[in-house]
Amino acid sequence: MSGEQPTSSFLEIAQREGLLAAEAVADLSRESQDRQISPAQLAMQQGLLSLVQVEIIETLLNPSSAITGYEILGLLGYGGMGVVYRARQKSLGRVVALKTVMLNSKTSRGRLSRFEQEAQTVGKLLHPQIVTAYDFGRDGNRVYFAMELVQGEDIERRLDRDGPLTEVETWGLIRQAASGLAQAAELGIVHRDIKPANLLLVTPPKGFPLPPGMPMVKIADFGLALIIDEVDDRTRLTADNSTVGSPHYMAPEQLGSSEIDLRADIYALGATAYHMLSGRPPFDGLALPQIFAQKMSQDPPSLTTLRTGLSLESITLVQDLMARDLAQRIGNYTELIDRIDQLGMATSMTSPTVASATQTVTLSPGMTYSTESRPTTTVTQADITSIIPAGELPDAKRATRRGLGIGGWGLVALVLISGVGYGIAVWRDSPAAIVGISGDELKPTGYAADLFDGESLSKWRTIAGNWQTTKDDEGATVLAASGGLMSRAVVKEVPGRAPERLEYYRLRISAALRQATAIELSFGIHATGPATETRSILRFEQDQVSLGRQSAKNLPVVPVLPAVQLALDPEKYHELRIERQAAQWRAYVDDRLIGTIPLADDEAPLIRVAVESDSDDKLAYLADILVEELAHP
Numbered sequence: 001m002s003g004e005q006p007t008s009s010f011l012e013i014a015q016r017e018g019l020l021a022a023e024a025v026a027d028l029s030r031e032s033q034d035r036q037i038s039p040a041q042l043a044m045q046q047g048l049l050s051l052v053q054v055e056i057i058e059t060l061l062n063p064s065s066a067i068t069g070y071e072i073l074g075l076l077g078y079g080g081m082g083v084v085y086r087a088r089q090k091s092l093g094r095v096v097a098l099k100t101v102m103l104n105s106k107t108s109r110g111r112l113s114r115f116e117q118e119a120q121t122v123g124k125l126l127h128p129q130i131v132t133a134y135d136f137g138r139d140g141n142r143v144y145f146a147m148e149l150v151q152g153e154d155i156e157r158r159l160d161r162d163g164p165l166t167e168v169e170t171w172g173l174i175r176q177a178a179s180g181l182a183q184a185a186e187l188g189i190v191h192r193d194i195k196p197a198n199l200l201l202v203t204p205p206k207g208f209p210l211p212p213g214m215p216m217v218k219i220a221d222f223g224l225a226l227i228i229d230e231v232d233d234r235t236r237l238t239a240d241n242s243t244v245g246s247p248h249y250m251a252p253e254q255l256g257s258s259e260i261d262l263r264a265d266i267y268a269l270g271a272t273a274y275h276m277l278s279g280r281p282p283f284d285g286l287a288l289p290q291i292f293a294q295k296m297s298q299d300p301p302s303l304t305t306l307r308t309g310l311s312l313e314s315i316t317l318v319q320d321l322m323a324r325d326l327a328q329r330i331g332n333y334t335e336l337i338d339r340i341d342q343l344g345m346a347t348s349m350t351s352p353t354v355a356s357a358t359q360t361v362t363l364s365p366g367m368t369y370s371t372e373s374r375p376t377t378t379v380t381q382a383d384i385t386s387i388i389p390a391g392e393l394p395d396a397k398r399a400t401r402r403g404l405g406i407g408g409w410g411l412v413a414l415v416l417i418s419g420v421g422y423g424i425a426v427w428r429d430s431p432a433a434i435v436g437i438s439g440d441e442l443k444p445t446g447y448a449a450d451l452f453d454g455e456s457l458s459k460w461r462t463i464a465g466n467w468q469t470t471k472d473d474e475g476a477t478v479l480a481a482s483g484g485l486m487s488r489a490v491v492k493e494v495p496g497r498a499p500e501r502l503e504y505y506r507l508r509i510s511a512a513l514r515q516a517t518a519i520e521l522s523f524g525i526h527a528t529g530p531a532t533e534t535r536s537i538l539r540f541e542q543d544q545v546s547l548g549r550q551s552a553k554n555l556p557v558v559p560v561l562p563a564v565q566l567a568l569d570p571e572k573y574h575e576l577r578i579e580r581q582a583a584q585w586r587a588y589v590d591d592r593l594i595g596t597i598p599l600a601d602d603e604a605p606l607i608r609v610a611v612e613s614d615s616d617d618k619l620a621y622l623a624d625i626l627v628e629e630l631a632h633p
Contacts, residue, residue: 010039013057014049017075024048047447047494055102056083068139070098070146089135089146096134096146116143121222124187128208129180130219131200150218152202155276159196164279164307167314167343169214173199174273175340176210176217181269182333184222185262191222192260194268195249196275247288248281252295252324263329266336270321277314278306282322299324313343442504442581442630451488451507452479452625460488465611472512472621479622482516482613490605490627501605504630506579509609509622513540513570516620522608523578524585526600535608536560536597538578538587542570547587547595561595573623578607581630 011029014020020028020043028048032039040057043049049057056075063072069090076084076097087098116136123133135146155173159165165173177199181191191198204216251267254260275281282300283291294300299322303315317339323329330336451459457467457479465484472478490507491499511519524536533553539546545564548557566589568574577588585597611620 009061010057013060014039014043014053017056017060019053019057020048045494047492050446050448052078052083052102053446059083059085067098067100067142067144069135069137070096070144072098086149087146094134095149097149099145099147100142101144102142121189124189125180125184125222127180127183129176129217130184130222148218150200150202152200152215152218154220155196155199155201155272157197158201159275159279165276167277167311168211170273170276171314171317171340171343172211172214173201173217173276174269175337177219177269177272178333178336178340180217180219181262181265182337185265185333189222190260190262191219191265191268192254193221193246193250194219194265194272195246196272197246199272247291248275248283253326255292255295262333263326263331266330266333267322269336270318273321274300274303274318277310277318278303280306295324311343317343441633442579443633444506445629445631447492447629449493449627450625451490451627452623457486460486462486463608466616470619470621472623476623478512479625480619481611481622482616482619483611485608485610487606487608490607492629502580502627502629504580504582506577506628506630507607508624508626509576510573510624511540511576512573512621512623513542513568514620515570515615515618516611516613517541517618518612519576519620519622520608520610520612521576521578522610523580524597524600525604525606525608526602527604534600536585536587538576538589538594540574540576540589543567545589545594547597549597560597564589564592564594566592573621579630582632 011020011025015022015025024043028039028042028046031037032042035042040049040054044051044054056078059066059072060075066072067087071088071090073086073088073095076086078084083100083102085098085100086095088095120136123136126132131150132148133145134148135144137144177194181194184191198219198221200218200220201215202218204210204214208216210216249268249271251260251264254264271282283294286294299319303310303318320328320330320339321336330339457469460467463485465481465486467479467481467484467486469477470480489499490502490505492502493499507523509521513519519540521538521540522535523538525533526535527533532551534549534551537548537550537557539548539557543565545566546559547561548559550557568590574590575588577591579586579588580599584599587594587596609622613620
């Protein structure tokens, strides 16, 4: 913490950046002076700021020395762990977008490796149509990634403001994107999330070979790219079989196939062109289950039904780009660029060869400027006792705030529907037969906490089995078990206050199955009697993941959807994630949505973790058990 800085400096920056409201700043200023405690510590104790937010403020307090080699000029955005600053690279005097990721004592090598791979992936891409990577390194408790800083709006915002584009502009922009993606494809890189929001429009530099008035395209967010390397699977940036992309634009084969190649990006370019020409994305207005079903069996409505006056050539080209049959789809970028040139709509659509000097703001999608503190409901000890079994209560006297803000996990914060997989949950005991993502999207409030302190089973209740702490192969302290069950209350703990129920939250567990049979995460627990407890279960096995529901302790678990077959390495850590959102539970594995389940009345703020194994020496490992509070934005 920056103890040498005046109290007013810290709080002034917090208010200026929208991290604290004026009223909270005034209260903290008075209390910190009365108690002789730093405002940073006080704000974290009261759940007003996360560790990431405090890190942001202290970085802005020391702009010239916070990160070696860079001068921080301002904050562009942040997520749970990642922060993007506007910064000056001192050695070259160049202004860049500087993405940083905080490390802590429990940061796994795998997490750091994923960030390094992202940097290496983007670093291979040297093309005027792709945001340029400049530098990567580690400084103290952070790793950083410097990239081109660009100013302009994305195509999605342009469409929202102005409506459909002309055919000439549409194909001029698609051609530029195809040129950049062609270079990526030569390096074996597939973007996997091409969409209007990831195509930035900027003013081309003087002399750049574009028709007058034609914006220049910059492809953003290659952090989702999957390096296709059949020889070395260590280059893969996402789990095999994981679905990455935005549902309206992603190719049908991305809904489950592991055979993803450049034709997935070609389909997405076609879906983007469809949106640009019609003013609406393909399959617009449909729920997620309907989008998935229709993508696999039929084409979107013809452009002729959405806009009059389009040329037959444009309509046919979009259809050929979006062909569901891979054999019928345009198969490479040379063919695509030739087809665009044959339209004859723009004689100057030549492949750009001039390096871009334009500087624009590149933000990782999903990063926000601020989160506001929101009122919470205080839960009395009697209230908690009535909904949580005895022995599963946290000790309020020992409550501490550790690891705040670590819950970001993803090294790049993503847009709501970007970079995650989508599933359909069949709720067999409910009138709702098919459940997709529904309800308002809740956002992190800034409160986050570790539920495993890296040292002991403090606040966990061991129900069965032999749970222990040990060191994994990377030297990190983890929970290990060959079988058994443990549980923990999920409540908001602030020193000096009674525990507060977390009404909505996101919980993440890093799990390595190793040689164990299965790991189960139970949630949505509701007990009306000793033998009538209901619960939802996310089950992680060697070759599949499933979501089920148990209506009584002694009854079998009923699947709510078919098991998802996943080829995940059991020796590596994978993220199990549940979210208690406004209308439903959402269950994920490695950012792939496995399914959703409606919320039930009177659910206990409680989770349980179980490990199954056929031998005492076949241990599963658990680490980085983190919770984030969610609320309406």
